[in-house]
Amino acid sequence: MTNPVFVAIDLPDLAAARTLAAAVAPHVGGLKLGLEFFCAQGPAGVAAMAALGLPLFLDLKLHDIPNTVAGALHSLAGLAPAIVTVHAAGGHAMLAAARAAAPAATKVVAVTVLTSLDDGDLSAIGVAGGTATQVARLAALVRAAGLDGVVASPHETAAVRAAWSEALIVVPGVRPAGSAVGDQKRVMTPREARAAGASVLVIGRPITAAADPVAAAAAIARDLS
Numbered sequence: 001m002t003n004p005v006f007v008a009i010d011l012p013d014l015a016a017a018r019t020l021a022a023a024v025a026p027h028v029g030g031l032k033l034g035l036e037f038f039c040a041q042g043p044a045g046v047a048a049m050a051a052l053g054l055p056l057f058l059d060l061k062l063h064d065i066p067n068t069v070a071g072a073l074h075s076l077a078g079l080a081p082a083i084v085t086v087h088a089a090g091g092h093a094m095l096a097a098a099r100a101a102a103p104a105a106t107k108v109v110a111v112t113v114l115t116s117l118d119d120g121d122l123s124a125i126g127v128a129g130g131t132a133t134q135v136a137r138l139a140a141l142v143r144a145a146g147l148d149g150v151v152a153s154p155h156e157t158a159a160v161r162a163a164w165s166e167a168l169i170v171v172p173g174v175r176p177a178g179s180a181v182g183d184q185k186r187v188m189t190p191r192e193a194r195a196a197g198a199s200v201l202v203i204g205r206p207i208t209a210a211a212d213p214v215a216a217a218a219a220i221a222r223d224l225s
Protein backbone atom coordinates (compact mmCIF):
# COMPACT_ATOMS: atom_id res chain seq x y z
CA MET A 1 0.00 0.00 0.00
CA THR A 2 1.28 3.49 -0.86
CA ASN A 3 1.71 5.64 2.23
CA PRO A 4 -1.38 7.96 2.22
CA VAL A 5 0.13 10.50 4.62
CA PHE A 6 1.01 13.96 3.32
CA VAL A 7 2.80 15.81 6.10
CA ALA A 8 1.79 19.46 6.42
CA ILE A 9 4.99 21.48 6.60
CA ASP A 10 3.52 24.65 8.06
CA LEU A 11 6.69 26.65 8.60
CA PRO A 12 7.78 30.01 7.12
CA ASP A 13 11.50 29.21 7.01
CA LEU A 14 12.89 27.31 4.00
CA ALA A 15 15.89 25.74 5.72
CA ALA A 16 13.79 24.53 8.65
CA ALA A 17 11.09 23.23 6.30
CA ARG A 18 13.63 21.33 4.18
CA THR A 19 15.36 19.81 7.20
CA LEU A 20 12.09 18.63 8.72
CA ALA A 21 10.70 17.31 5.43
CA ALA A 22 13.92 15.44 4.61
CA ALA A 23 13.94 13.84 8.06
CA VAL A 24 10.37 12.51 7.90
CA ALA A 25 10.44 11.72 4.15
CA PRO A 26 11.05 7.96 4.57
CA HIS A 27 7.83 7.68 6.60
CA VAL A 28 5.35 9.76 4.56
CA GLY A 29 3.88 9.63 1.06
CA GLY A 30 4.13 13.33 0.25
CA LEU A 31 4.60 16.90 1.42
CA LYS A 32 1.83 19.46 1.85
CA LEU A 33 2.77 23.12 1.62
CA GLY A 34 0.19 25.71 2.59
CA LEU A 35 -0.26 29.42 2.99
CA GLU A 36 2.29 29.89 5.79
CA PHE A 37 5.11 28.46 3.67
CA PHE A 38 3.94 29.89 0.33
CA CYS A 39 3.44 33.45 1.63
CA ALA A 40 6.97 33.41 3.04
CA GLN A 41 8.85 31.51 0.33
CA GLY A 42 6.76 31.74 -2.84
CA PRO A 43 7.17 29.55 -5.94
CA ALA A 44 10.97 29.40 -5.55
CA GLY A 45 10.53 27.89 -2.09
CA VAL A 46 8.09 25.34 -3.45
CA ALA A 47 10.58 24.39 -6.17
CA ALA A 48 13.28 23.93 -3.51
CA MET A 49 10.97 21.59 -1.57
CA ALA A 50 10.09 19.68 -4.75
CA ALA A 51 13.78 18.85 -5.10
CA LEU A 52 13.36 16.50 -2.11
CA GLY A 53 11.60 14.18 -4.55
CA LEU A 54 8.27 13.58 -2.80
CA PRO A 55 4.88 14.30 -4.38
CA LEU A 56 3.90 17.87 -3.58
CA PHE A 57 0.47 19.05 -2.46
CA LEU A 58 0.04 22.81 -2.81
CA ASP A 59 -2.74 23.75 -0.40
CA LEU A 60 -3.48 27.36 -1.40
CA LYS A 61 -7.29 27.10 -1.11
CA LEU A 62 -7.86 29.44 -4.05
CA HIS A 63 -11.19 31.30 -3.85
CA ASP A 64 -11.87 34.19 -6.26
CA ILE A 65 -13.68 34.90 -9.54
CA PRO A 66 -13.15 32.24 -12.23
CA ASN A 67 -10.76 34.32 -14.35
CA THR A 68 -8.49 35.06 -11.38
CA VAL A 69 -8.40 31.48 -10.12
CA ALA A 70 -7.64 30.22 -13.63
CA GLY A 71 -4.81 32.77 -13.86
CA ALA A 72 -3.40 31.65 -10.52
CA LEU A 73 -3.39 28.05 -11.69
CA HIS A 74 -1.63 29.02 -14.93
CA SER A 75 0.98 30.81 -12.81
CA LEU A 76 1.49 27.67 -10.68
CA ALA A 77 1.69 25.26 -13.61
CA GLY A 78 5.48 25.26 -13.78
CA LEU A 79 5.62 23.84 -10.25
CA ALA A 80 3.64 20.79 -11.41
CA PRO A 81 2.07 20.04 -8.01
CA ALA A 82 0.52 16.60 -7.59
CA ILE A 83 -2.49 18.16 -5.83
CA VAL A 84 -3.79 21.72 -5.57
CA THR A 85 -6.76 23.09 -3.61
CA VAL A 86 -9.51 25.59 -4.34
CA HIS A 87 -12.60 26.43 -2.25
CA ALA A 88 -15.83 24.68 -3.29
CA ALA A 89 -17.76 27.78 -2.18
CA GLY A 90 -16.31 29.58 -5.21
CA GLY A 91 -19.09 27.97 -7.22
CA HIS A 92 -19.45 25.86 -10.35
CA ALA A 93 -17.90 28.28 -12.85
CA MET A 94 -14.84 28.90 -10.67
CA LEU A 95 -14.37 25.18 -10.04
CA ALA A 96 -14.63 24.31 -13.74
CA ALA A 97 -12.22 27.12 -14.63
CA ALA A 98 -9.73 25.81 -12.07
CA ARG A 99 -9.83 22.29 -13.50
CA ALA A 100 -9.46 23.59 -17.05
CA ALA A 101 -6.47 25.78 -16.16
CA ALA A 102 -4.48 23.21 -14.17
CA PRO A 103 -2.11 20.75 -15.86
CA ALA A 104 -3.78 17.40 -16.58
CA ALA A 105 -1.38 15.63 -14.18
CA THR A 106 -2.35 17.90 -11.27
CA LYS A 107 -5.31 16.75 -9.18
CA VAL A 108 -7.59 19.67 -8.39
CA VAL A 109 -9.58 19.15 -5.19
CA ALA A 110 -12.00 21.53 -3.50
CA VAL A 111 -12.30 22.29 0.20
CA THR A 112 -15.87 21.67 1.36
CA VAL A 113 -16.12 22.68 5.04
CA LEU A 114 -12.90 23.44 6.90
CA THR A 115 -12.13 20.87 9.59
CA SER A 116 -11.82 23.71 12.11
CA LEU A 117 -15.58 24.39 11.84
CA ASP A 118 -18.55 22.69 13.50
CA ASP A 119 -22.30 22.99 13.03
CA GLY A 120 -22.42 26.10 15.25
CA ASP A 121 -19.76 27.85 13.19
CA LEU A 122 -21.68 27.13 9.98
CA SER A 123 -24.89 28.45 11.51
CA ALA A 124 -23.05 31.64 12.54
CA ILE A 125 -22.10 32.31 8.91
CA GLY A 126 -25.62 31.63 7.68
CA VAL A 127 -25.24 28.03 6.53
CA ALA A 128 -28.13 25.93 7.80
CA GLY A 129 -28.21 22.14 7.98
CA GLY A 130 -24.87 21.34 9.58
CA THR A 131 -21.50 20.13 8.37
CA ALA A 132 -22.61 16.74 7.00
CA THR A 133 -25.30 18.31 4.80
CA GLN A 134 -23.03 21.10 3.59
CA VAL A 135 -20.18 18.73 2.73
CA ALA A 136 -22.55 16.48 0.76
CA ARG A 137 -24.01 19.47 -1.09
CA LEU A 138 -20.60 20.88 -1.99
CA ALA A 139 -19.14 17.49 -2.92
CA ALA A 140 -21.95 17.06 -5.47
CA LEU A 141 -21.17 20.52 -6.88
CA VAL A 142 -17.46 19.73 -7.07
CA ARG A 143 -18.13 16.47 -8.89
CA ALA A 144 -20.49 18.15 -11.36
CA ALA A 145 -17.79 20.72 -12.13
CA GLY A 146 -15.39 17.93 -13.13
CA LEU A 147 -12.83 18.17 -10.33
CA ASP A 148 -10.84 15.22 -9.03
CA GLY A 149 -12.13 15.24 -5.48
CA VAL A 150 -12.68 17.11 -2.25
CA VAL A 151 -11.15 18.04 1.06
CA ALA A 152 -13.43 16.92 3.89
CA SER A 153 -13.11 15.86 7.50
CA PRO A 154 -12.97 12.20 8.54
CA HIS A 155 -16.56 12.56 9.78
CA GLU A 156 -17.95 13.02 6.25
CA THR A 157 -15.51 10.75 4.42
CA ALA A 158 -17.62 7.58 4.35
CA ALA A 159 -20.66 9.46 3.01
CA VAL A 160 -18.60 11.19 0.29
CA ARG A 161 -17.01 7.87 -0.68
CA ALA A 162 -20.43 6.18 -0.88
CA ALA A 163 -21.76 8.92 -3.17
CA TRP A 164 -18.61 9.37 -5.31
CA SER A 165 -16.60 6.17 -5.42
CA GLU A 166 -13.68 7.42 -7.56
CA ALA A 167 -13.17 10.72 -5.70
CA LEU A 168 -9.78 11.72 -4.36
CA ILE A 169 -10.79 12.40 -0.76
CA VAL A 170 -8.18 14.48 1.05
CA VAL A 171 -8.66 14.38 4.80
CA PRO A 172 -7.15 16.77 7.35
CA GLY A 173 -8.31 16.77 10.97
CA VAL A 174 -6.35 13.58 11.60
CA ARG A 175 -5.14 12.98 15.13
CA PRO A 176 -3.38 9.87 16.45
CA ALA A 177 -4.86 8.82 19.82
CA GLY A 178 -3.55 11.11 22.54
CA SER A 179 -2.49 13.94 20.19
CA ALA A 180 -3.60 17.50 20.93
CA VAL A 181 -6.62 18.42 18.82
CA GLY A 182 -5.65 22.12 18.71
CA ASP A 183 -7.93 24.21 16.49
CA GLN A 184 -9.42 21.20 14.68
CA LYS A 185 -13.07 20.37 15.49
CA ARG A 186 -13.89 17.32 13.33
CA VAL A 187 -11.17 14.74 13.94
CA MET A 188 -10.49 11.00 13.87
CA THR A 189 -7.39 8.82 14.14
CA PRO A 190 -5.36 7.98 10.99
CA ARG A 191 -6.64 4.43 10.98
CA GLU A 192 -10.29 5.50 11.38
CA ALA A 193 -9.96 8.10 8.61
CA ARG A 194 -8.39 5.56 6.27
CA ALA A 195 -11.09 2.98 7.06
CA ALA A 196 -13.75 5.60 6.29
CA GLY A 197 -12.35 5.87 2.75
CA ALA A 198 -9.78 8.67 2.82
CA SER A 199 -7.37 8.70 -0.15
CA VAL A 200 -4.91 11.14 1.42
CA LEU A 201 -4.38 11.84 5.13
CA VAL A 202 -3.07 15.34 5.88
CA ILE A 203 -1.16 15.35 9.16
CA GLY A 204 0.74 18.35 10.43
CA ARG A 205 1.36 19.11 14.08
CA PRO A 206 1.04 15.54 15.40
CA ILE A 207 4.26 14.97 13.40
CA THR A 208 5.91 18.37 13.06
CA ALA A 209 5.34 19.54 16.65
CA ALA A 210 6.21 16.16 18.19
CA ALA A 211 9.30 15.93 20.38
CA ASP A 212 10.60 13.41 17.83
CA PRO A 213 8.95 14.07 14.43
CA VAL A 214 10.66 11.09 12.77
CA ALA A 215 9.40 8.70 15.44
CA ALA A 216 5.91 10.22 15.23
CA ALA A 217 5.78 9.82 11.44
CA ALA A 218 7.14 6.28 11.65
CA ALA A 219 4.56 5.31 14.28
CA ILE A 220 1.71 6.59 12.09
CA ALA A 221 3.07 4.73 9.05
CA ARG A 222 3.37 1.53 11.13
CA ASP A 223 -0.15 1.92 12.45
CA LEU A 224 -1.52 2.26 8.91
CA SER A 225 0.43 -0.61 7.38
Ligand SMILES: O=c1ccn([C@@H]2O[C@H](COP(=O)(O)O)[C@@H](O)[C@H]2O)c(=O)[nH]1
Nearest residue numbers: 008034113114115172173202203204205
Ligand atom coordinates in the same frame (compact mmCIF):
# COMPACT_ATOMS: atom_id res chain seq x y z
O1 LIG B 1 -10.30 21.75 6.09
C1 LIG B 1 -9.05 21.84 6.15
C2 LIG B 1 -8.28 22.11 5.03
C3 LIG B 1 -6.91 22.16 5.16
N1 LIG B 1 -6.32 21.98 6.35
C4 LIG B 1 -4.85 22.05 6.42
O2 LIG B 1 -4.34 20.78 6.86
C5 LIG B 1 -3.29 20.95 7.77
C6 LIG B 1 -3.65 20.32 9.09
O3 LIG B 1 -2.61 20.50 10.01
P1 LIG B 1 -2.66 19.91 11.49
O4 LIG B 1 -1.46 20.50 12.13
O5 LIG B 1 -2.62 18.41 11.36
O6 LIG B 1 -3.94 20.38 12.13
C7 LIG B 1 -3.01 22.46 7.87
O7 LIG B 1 -1.95 22.75 7.00
C8 LIG B 1 -4.30 23.09 7.37
O8 LIG B 1 -4.05 24.31 6.69
C9 LIG B 1 -7.07 21.71 7.46
O9 LIG B 1 -6.58 21.53 8.58
N2 LIG B 1 -8.44 21.63 7.32
